[in-house]
Amino acid sequence: MAAVAALPPKAAPFDPETVRADFPILERRVHDRPLVYLDNAATTQKPRAVLDAEDRFYRRHNANVHRAIHTLGNEATVAYEQAREAVGRHLGAADGRGVVFLRNATEALNLVAWAWARRRLRPGDEILLTPMEHHSNLVPWQMVARETGARLRFIPVGPDGALEMDALDRDGLLGPRTRVVAFAHCSNVLGTITPAEELCRRARAVGAVSVVDAAQSVPHAPVDVGRLGCDFLAFSGHKTYGPMGVGVLWGRPERLEAMEPLFGGGEMILKVELESATWNEVPWKFEAGTPNVAGAVGLAAACAYVRDLGQDRIAAHEAALTRLALDGLGDCPGVTIHGPGPGSPRGALVAWSADGVHPHDLAQYLDQEGIAIRAGHHCAQPLMRQLGVVATARASFGLYNTAAEVEALVGAVRRAREFFHA
Numbered sequence: 162m163a164a165v166a167a168l169p170p171k172a173a174p175f176d177p178e179t180v181r182a183d184f185p186i187l188e189r190r191v192h193d194r195p196l197v198y199l200d201n202a203a204t205t206q207k208p209r210a211v212l213d214a215e216d217r218f219y220r221r222h223n224a225n226v227h228r229a230i231h232t233l234g235n236e237a238t239v240a241y242e243q244a245r246e247a248v249g250r251h252l253g254a255a256d257g258r259g260v261v262f263l264r265n266a267t268e269a270l271n272l273v274a275w276a277w278a279r280r281r282l283r284p285g286d287e288i289l290l291t292p293m294e295h296h297s298n299l300v301p302w303q304m305v306a307r308e309t310g311a312r313l314r315f316i317p318v319g320p321d322g323a324l325e326m327d328a329l330d331r332d333g334l335l336g337p338r339t340r341v342v343a344f345a346h347c348s349n350v351l352g353t354i355t356p357a358e359e360l361c362r363r364a365r366a367v368g369a370v371s372v373v374d375a376a377q378s379v380p381h382a383p384v385d386v387g388r389l390g391c392d393f394l395a396f397s398g399h400k401t402y403g404p405m406g407v408g409v410l411w412g413r414p415e416r417l418e419a420m421e422p423l424f425g426g427g428e429m430i431l432k433v434e435l436e437s438a439t440w441n442e443v444p445w446k447f448e449a450g451t452p453n454v455a456g457a458v459g460l461a462a463a464c465a466y467v468r469d470l471g472q473d474r475i476a477a478h479e480a481a482l483t484r485l486a487l488d489g490l491g492d493c494p495g496v497t498i499h500g501p502g503p504g505s506p507r508g509a510l511v512a513w514s515a516d517g518v519h520p521h522d523l524a525q526y527l528d529q530e531g532i533a534i535r536a537g538h539h540c541a542q543p544l545m546r547q548l549g550v551v552a553t554a555r556a557s558f559g560l561y562n563t564a565a566e567v568e569a570l571v572g573a574v575r576r577a578r579e580f581f582h583a
């Protein structure tokens with residue numbers, strides 16, 4: 162047999178053209194141009210495997226979960242709990258016990274803030290964050306700080322977009338008062354990859370809990386909660402090729418055990434009296450009411466889809482696209498790229514400012530060419546202030562994007578400058 166035929170399938174080069182056929186929406190035209198979808202950090206498109214899994218659930222198995230005696234109810238319960246197991250294993254956990262299904266990363270982060278921190282923090286305690294957090298990992302902590310008297314502290318972000326880790330000791334940011342260390346694994350604006358393992362280790366060393374906002378990392382590379390050593394990790398299904406309306410909080414089971422539920426109602430109880438109730442086991446005690454079963458099933462299908470393609474191959478492909486975008490946009494006159502420069506670790510996105518062209522105008526110009534990017538503050542207003550801008554343009558990549566699409570983006574950004582400077 163020829164050597165090449167003997168290679169395992171995952172060693173074959175990643176071919177985005179082949180996978181594009183899995184995504185029906187990519188056949189669309191926008192303003193009579195082929196759709197170039199570069200807004201993956203906001204939400205990703207869905208492969209047929211996910212669409213079919215949701216469709217199959219509703220067509221064949223739809224019933225409410227748990228406590229059902231009838232066949233469909235059992236099938237739905239099995240599908241839902243199998244999805245939990247699959248998501249747990251996708252995160253490197255042994256099983257699904259730490260997986261709480263919620264609506265999105267925002268709800269997952271709020272659950273930790275309200276059900277863990279709100280009940281434990283006291284005046285003088287400290288919550289350590291970074292100034293590049295998405296509002297979803299900032300505002301809940303502000304609310305909890307206001308209620309408990311805890312203080313918010315921030316690890317500075319340097320001009321290169323990296324966290325200034327030496328400030329942890331230099332400025333006494335981390336110490337016995339620190340109760341929570343919460344940070345994005347990958348910034349949704351700068352693309353900075355934070356030293357998550359180190360932050361989790363440092364948090365543990367002072368007895369603080371670590372909370373990883375993995376909304377922008379789980380979609381792009383294998384994430385292993387054991388290797389990270391985190392207490393909590395949050396992500397959204399819709400950013401990782403899964404459905405909207407389903408998100409995950411993974412919690413170390415002993416942490417989840419020690420927490421009180423946030424919402425009361427059906428599913429989350431063991432026994433209810435008129436005046437009191439006892440709670441179901443982890444993780445069900447955090448899932449009050451009817452869950453998004455089809456969403457969970459679709460998310461499990463999305464996890465299987467990226468695993469079958471090979472997460473490392475996807476990561477390598479997206480890194481190549483990001484390098485191409487950094488080089489191409491970096492060569493455009495008047496463009497300032499925010500975040501780590503070439504050679505530093507970076508997620509699959511690039512945010513930039515174009516001299517004399519408002520990001521909203523640019524995004525509208527690109528839309529006329531069928532190219533979807535995002536423009537705005539990206540739910541990171543404090544970071545915008547640090548960058549000295551009110552908004553940026555952002556292109557973010559997914560497994561189905563191609564080098565030709567990045568070249569189309571760069572060409573259109575150049576034309577936009579000429580148009581707006583004419």
Ligand SMILES: Cc1ncc(COP(=O)(O)O)c(C=O)c1O
Nearest residue numbers: 265266267295297345349376397
């Ligand atoms: C880093 C980060 N965290 C949290 C979120 C919130 O995600 P969702 O709106 O799905 O809850 C986002 C969304 O863009 C994000 O980029």
